[in-house]
Amino acid sequence: MLNKIMKRGQRKSSKSEAIETPISQSPASSVTVNHASRLASATSQHVTLANIPLNPGTVDVLPTLRDVPMSDRHNLFIQKLQICCFLFDFTDPTKSVREKEIKRQTLAELVDLVQSGSCKMNEVMQEELMKMISVNIFRCLPPAAHENTGSEGGDPEEDEIFMDPSWPHLQLVYDLLLKYVVSSETDTKIAKKYLDHSFVLKLLDLFDSEDMREREYLKTILHRIYGRFMVHRPFIRNAINNIFYQFIFETERYNGIGELLEILGSIINGFALPMKEEHKLFLVRALIPLHKPKCISSYHQQLSYCITQFVEKDYRLADTVIRGVLKYWPVTNCGKEVLFLGELEEILEFTQSAEFQRCMVPLFRQIGRSLTSSHFQVAERALFWWNNEHIVSLIAENRRMFLEMDPELFEECQMQHDEKQARAGELKQSRELTWKKLEEVASQVTGEENMIVI
Numbered sequence: 001m002l003n004k005i006m007k008r009g010q011r012k013s014s015k016s017e018a019i020e021t022p023i024s025q026s027p028a029s030s031v032t033v034n035h036a037s038r039l040a041s042a043t044s045q046h047v048t049l050a051n052i053p054l055n056p057g058t059v060d061v062l063p064t065l066r067d068v069p070m071s072d073r074h075n076l077f078i079q080k081l082q083i084c085c086f087l088f089d090f091t092d093p094t095k096s097v098r099e100k101e102i103k104r105q106t107l108a109e110l111v112d113l114v115q116s117g118s119c120k121m122n123e124v125m126q127e128e129l130m131k132m133i134s135v136n137i138f139r140c141l142p143p144a145a146h147e148n149t150g151s152e153g154g155d156p157e158e159d160e161i162f163m164d165p166s167w168p169h170l171q172l173v174y175d176l177l178l179k180y181v182v183s184s185e186t187d188t189k190i191a192k193k194y195l196d197h198s199f200v201l202k203l204l205d206l207f208d209s210e211d212m213r214e215r216e217y218l219k220t221i222l223h224r225i226y227g228r229f230m231v232h233r234p235f236i237r238n239a240i241n242n243i244f245y246q247f248i249f250e251t252e253r254y255n256g257i258g259e260l261l262e263i264l265g266s267i268i269n270g271f272a273l274p275m276k277e278e279h280k281l282f283l284v285r286a287l288i289p290l291h292k293p294k295c296i297s298s299y300h301q302q303l304s305y306c307i308t309q310f311v312e313k314d315y316r317l318a319d320t321v322i323r324g325v326l327k328y329w330p331v332t333n334c335g336k337e338v339l340f341l342g343e344l345e346e347i348l349e350f351t352q353s354a355e356f357q358r359c360m361v362p363l364f365r366q367i368g369r370s371l372t373s374s375h376f377q378v379a380e381r382a383l384f385w386w387n388n389e390h391i392v393s394l395i396a397e398n399r400r401m402f403l404e405m406d407p408e409l410f411e412e413c414q415m416q417h418d419e420k421q422a423r424a425g426e427l428k429q430s431r432e433l434t435w436k437k438l439e440e441v442a443s444q445v446t447g448e449e450n451m452i453v454i
Helices: 070-084 097-116 124-137 145-149 166-184 188-192 198-207 212-228 232-249 257-269 279-291 294-298 301-311 315-327 334-349 354-369 375-385 391-395 399-406 407-453
Strands: 003-005 054-056
Touching: 054 166, 054 294, 097 166, 097 315, 124 166, 124 188, 124 198, 166 212, 198 212, 198 232, 212 232, 212 257, 232 257, 257 279, 257 301, 279 301, 279 315, 294 301, 294 334, 301 315, 301 334, 315 334, 315 354, 334 354, 334 391, 334 399, 354 375, 354 391, 354 399, 354 407, 391 399
Parallel strands: none
Antiparallel strands: none
16 A cells, blocks of 8 residues: 655745755655765755655645645655655556556656746755656666576567556656756756766666667667766766677677667767777777677667768778678678678778778678678679679779789689680580470470371
């Protein structure tokens, strides 16, 4: 049974208790969130989550914030946050229906309030708001499908789509956090005390959620935090790096790789030139090795965009990128090979002649193998390169260079081509002779049948 949130007495607060008055909070709150700093203690009697009296019973509907005087909004706001701190069991849709609806309506009201900016929050209200948000979103994620079955080698793309049953509340909490982060009324100097490194790390942990709706919200929120709080930018990039390293070299399972790459695509687009060595190391140590996991198809589109952004920013990175992709070229995975061929074609679009000459020999060794692949989709995708005018022009400029850099390979290819042409001519003649013989046999059989009939 949930605790009853009692309304304040009929006595209205005096003008000295207005909403804007900065109030301190006792650290004895039952909700724990890491913060960068806390306010100094004070002697004010305002309500916080720590000192609201709780009575047994059901949750009562509180008046809306717009219906009470400005002087009472602080206390009512905290009471509404207290209601939103209650967590419910959504596995049983018939359980606590009334209380769930009260919380949903309360969250929706808070979202509208923050979005409209009609109620300017003081520092204590912001801290209590972030505590409520933390209580709701920072939780143990349910086990993934492969963890329930005990299988280790399953394909993430084949897992059933998970829909979190608590999403009606979670969505509003995420929406409230997003509105708080982007609101023009939010003072970044105050907000960064609560949107600290610990909060960001916990937010990144949630990217492993099975629910793609949650990951979409997380993507937008983290991107907004990155854009608005410049002090967090290096930390966020480093934290994402660590997630990638763990995914590549340890687990090869993480649901939010695609969403994190989407954020990075926007970040890379804003890199200034000349590019910092830190960013180049990120390309070599994190992005290129992301071609290794088997489940690359689930995030390849975002990865390819990030890679091409680097080459578009600095064309001198083309040789590094192309050799890096060739290093992780699949041997037996034809679907993955088709993806690699498409990505390399996009990279070559931004490649200059000088960089092309550095990597063209190992590149076209692999393209030659793809052209002769027994899988028709691989061979067909490789042939499509010759529909690209830029690639054809690079090849045309360096035809003589192929001969000079590797004459043995060139002669071998030339001999194979001549042999194939000769065999093709012989095969054509053989087929023509075979058809002539078949025609002669058929005519003889027809003549004998006619004689028998006569």
